[in-house]
Amino acid sequence: MRHKKxxxxxxxxxxxxxxxxxxxQCPECGExxxxxxxxxxxxxxxxxxxxxxxxxxxxxxVMNVTFSHTISPSAKNKEKLLKxxxxxIQSDDRQILLDLLxxxx
Ligand SMILES: [Zn+2]
Numbered sequence: 001m002r003h004k005k006x007x008x009x010x011x012x013x014x015x016x017x018x019x020x021x022x023x024x025q026c027p028e029c030g031e032x033x034x035x036x037x038x039x040x041x042x043x044x045x046x047x048x049x050x051x052x053x054x055x056x057x058x059x060x061x062v063m064n065v066t067f068s069h070t071i072s073p074s075a076k077n078k079e080k081l082l083k084x085x086x087x088x089i090q091s092d093d094r095q096i097l098l099d100l101l102x103x104x105x
Contacts, residue, residue, distance in 0.1 A: 022035075024048065024050050024063060026052035026057060026061075027059075028052070029052060029057045031052055031057060033050040033061075034053060035050055036049045036051050036060075037049040044066060045066050046066075047062050047063070048062065048063040049061075049062055050062070050063055
């Protein structure tokens with residue numbers, strides 16, 4: 001039983017696994033820091049509570065992580081994707097698109 005517990009190594013959510021990839025350095029001494037807690041304040045903003053791994057430093061601090069921009073759009077929101085596509089169509093081309101859509105229907 002004891003041996004089995006050692007092997008499992010705790011349960012990590014997919015988010016926690018991704019967070020482990022992110023390297024945080026202590027702004028005071030430059031040593032690696034670990035994320036102790038993540039507080040999601042908004043869909044695009046999180047506070048990361050970090051602790052420096054250097055015992056002689058012992059700095060604990062908060063880092064902000066914010067969403068910047070999309071490189072490839074999510075496939076989950078088709079309506080939003082189509083809207084951004086339509087918004088970028090020149091007014092002259094809209095009639096062409098409408099004609100094409102009516103032909104294909
Ligand atoms: Zn430090």
